[in-house]
Amino acid sequence: MNELIERLKENVIQGRMTRDDEGIDDTLTGPGVVELTRMALEHKITLKDVIAEGLTAGMEVVGEKFNAKEYYVPDMLASAEAVSSAMDILKPHLEAADLAAKGRFAIVTVKGDIHDIGKNIVAILLKGAGYEVVDLGIDVPTDRIVDYVREKKPDYLGLSALLTTTMLVMGDIIEALKTADLRDSVKVLIGGAAVSQEFAREIGADAYCADGFEAVRILDSYRQA
Amino acid sequence: MLVVGEKINASIKSVGRAIRDRDEAFLTNLAKDQAGAGADFIDVNAGAGEGAWENAAAAMAWLIGHVQSATDRPLCIDSDDPAVLKTALKRYEGETVMINSVDAEAARLDTIGPIAAERGALLVALVMKEGGIPRTVEERLEAADFIMARLERYGVREDQVYFDPLVLPISVDTSQGLVTLRTIEKIKGRYPSAKTIMGLSNISFGLPGRGIVNRSFFLMAVAAGLDAAILNPLDQRLMSLVKVSEMLSNQDPMCRRFVRAFRKGTISD
Structure with a gap:
């Protein structure tokens, strides 16, 4: 059984969604992440092992390789998409077993900004890491974001902006959450080309995430705290 | 090929800092270097007016003043805020000017259209x-149609418009390179007097070997009908390619400019 989990991990690292996928290095054959996930279920391997020892462990290696500039965006996306498909397969089983997601993460590109590529990459990495991700879209007005936080009570709110002009909206959103008495109900994380650690501190965000892997790391650290 | 130098942009961290700290020397040097390297227009983006600035318009007006004192090249005034563009154009000296940018948003076209018509300004229009950003050629053409129809109402001529076909990273969606190229071809077919312009570096986001990816895509875009590019003119290999692409697309009679540039040693083979 351990061998199956080990293969799952290797296939995540290779970004092999299915058996006919050549993968990043064109070295593996046989079932890919989707098939191996189904096989793991058939063999009654615990969901926890499939996720922690297979999918998450694989993505951790991908994150290391990405940080070391050994992997590039398309490599990372291939792995993340494979893991995301595996999570879709596991979802009904997780629900039946009453294993909740790690928390709900609402992600949004702020008003005035239509850039969605970075946001989408972060969303897929968080989904692969076991968070329930709700994508609120791009160019979303501040009051709609506040309404969402009030009504749906997400655990985390991720704000994205690429431009030096639209990053200022992030500060407005945090102020609006304070005014609505909702600031303490949600952790606010920010990201995007123009923003920085320093800017996050200035506007009172909980964290700045340089990329999607850092977002996963920071969220996981909240859960351990 | 019309080259717009992209370096004076507040989203580049060192430039943003220079604008915030009113470091004129840094910015005027950047303008001179780009002009010297062959930029036809100098793009100026002053950001949101952080730091010492009361607002974005004040930062832009200051920036334009200093850049214009350093070079006689026309400027490409880069802001998505109509109020900033208005102030900037008041401050601007000279006939030729490019406005960067509008898109298919009616309110922006209604504000900028009349100004562009009155000034005779060149106008970058994102087909968005x-x-x-639409993912298909058809939707991008719909946006181009909307923009052109709206601008014509205000008396903006087709030949004032530089359509930006939009470039998305190939690393995220490998179908997008062709979408951009087809959009260029279709726009040139539909609006023969209009021009096309694009930024180069977005195509290679997330990839290794970004230089060769950018340069290759540039050549493919020229073959599709690209008229202008927003790029780093200090990149000598890219500027060599500009000369080569002009020659290969029948815009350099007798290959004169290419050979002259080669003799001067400015072509990297």
Whole structure:
């Protein structure tokens, strides 16, 4: 059984969604992440092992390789998409077993900004890491974001902006959450080309995430705290 | 090929800092270097007016003053805020000017259209609708149609318009390179007097070997009908390619400019 989990991990690292996928290095054959996930279920391997020892462990290696500039965006996306498909397969089983997601993460590109590529990459990495991700879209007005936080009570709110002009909206959103008495109900994380650690501190965000892997790391650290 | 030098942009961290700290020397040097390297227009983006600035318009007006004192090249005034563009154009000296940019948002076209018509300004138009960057050629053409029809109402001529076909990273969606190229071809077919312009570096986001990816895509775009590019003119290999692409697309009679540049040693083979 351990061998199956080990293969799952290797296939995540290779970004092999299915058996006919050549993968990043064109070295593996046989079932890919989707098939191996189904096989793991058939063999009654615990969901926890499939996720922690297979999918998450694989993505951790991908994150290391990405940080070391050994992997590039398309490599990372291939792995993340494979893991995301595996999570879709596991979802009904997780629900039946009453294993909740790690928390709900609402992600949004702020008003005035239509850039969605970075946001989408972060969303897929968080989904692969076991968070329930709700994508609120791009160019979303501040009051709609506040309404969402009030009504749906997400655990985390991720704000994205690429431009030096639209990053200022992030500060407005945090102020609006304070005014609505909702600031303490949600952790606010920010990201995007123009923003920085320093800017996050200035506007009172909980964290700045340089990329999607850092977002996963920071969220996981909240859960351990 | 019309080259717009992209370096004076507040989203580049060192430039943003220079604007915030009113470091004129840094910015005027950047203008001179780009002009010297062969930029036809100098793009100026002053950001949101952080730091010492009361607002974005004040930062832009200051920036334009200093850049114009350093070079006689026309400027490409880069802001998505109509109020900033208005102030900038008041401050601007000279006939030829480019406005960067509008998209298929009616309100922006209604504000900028009349100004562009009155000034005779060149106008960069992103073929983008509200709700983001369309992923298909058809939707981008719809945006171009909307923009052109709206601008014509205000008396903006087709030949003033530089359509930006939009470039998305190939690393995220490998179908997008062809979408951009087809969009260029279709726009040139539909609006023969209009021009096309694009930024180069977005195509290679997330990839290794970004230089060769950018340069290759540039050549493919020229073959599709690209008229202008927003790029780093200090990149000598890219500027060599500009000369080569002009020659290969029948814009350099007798290959004169290419050979002259080669003799001067400015072509990297």
